[in-house]
Amino acid sequence: MAKILLVTAGRGGTGKTTLALNIASGLKKLGNRVVLVDTEAHIPALGYDTNFFANPYTLVDIVNRKIEFDLALREFSGIKYLIGSWNPMDFKKTPSEKILEIVDDLSSNSDYIIFDSPLTKETINLLDTTREVVFVTKPFIEEIDELQKLDNIMDGKRTGFLINMAGRVRHELSPKAIEFLTQTPVVGQVPYDNHVLLALSVRKPVVEFNPNCLASRRIIEFTSNYVKGKLRLSRRGIERGEPSVRLSIPNSKLKNLSEKISSLENKITTIEKLLKEENELVVIE
16 A cells, blocks of 8 residues: 655645655655656646646546546656646536545555645545645745644644745744744755756756755655654654653734734845845945
């Protein structure tokens, strides 16, 4: 039976699909058979990254038994993958429970199944097939409200945050701050790296494009820890080797703290803007 990992995010722009593709590629590099499944209900981002827009068959076609697996499954850098629907109405016409029916078929010929899924109804139904969820986020306070969506749907799941595009600006949340605010462990941190953009431009996973760049090393470290069962995925609070303080923060206080931090960040942004404008002043004699 294949091991299933759900990669999701609360909003767009986190780099979820890019990380899902690179996690799958990292697992492949470790000698595993991997299937990457995109469950986007409209424009499948995975299609952009793999450049297979010409493929007329999608996950919905398999779910509705219109075609066989072999026609819809494509291969990219040694990874088998399924793209989501090109038509936004397809998922509305297809009961999301049917998506779960294909998991057994996929499991028979793979070691790992990676679901690249937005945080939607389809994703919530997919949670019934997996106990492990990685939530991709950027290290900014405005992401915190989105992270709170986990409270109602992640009960009983082994979850963790994978921070993406870290180290770009000074006023980022640290992994410890994210753990403190969400009581969910940070299982990995991928830095902002121009090699990722270069890899996307030539439609290659960055772990193949430049396996020695910092982003690749962090992604490969994450996949290696996942295979070895060393990720600190946790059902409740933060699981660590050493004792940790577990805090229960009322939502009202968390919201107040979030507003204060947001206000402080706005002030910092204003100060930085003023300093930049001052440095750009040109004295004309």
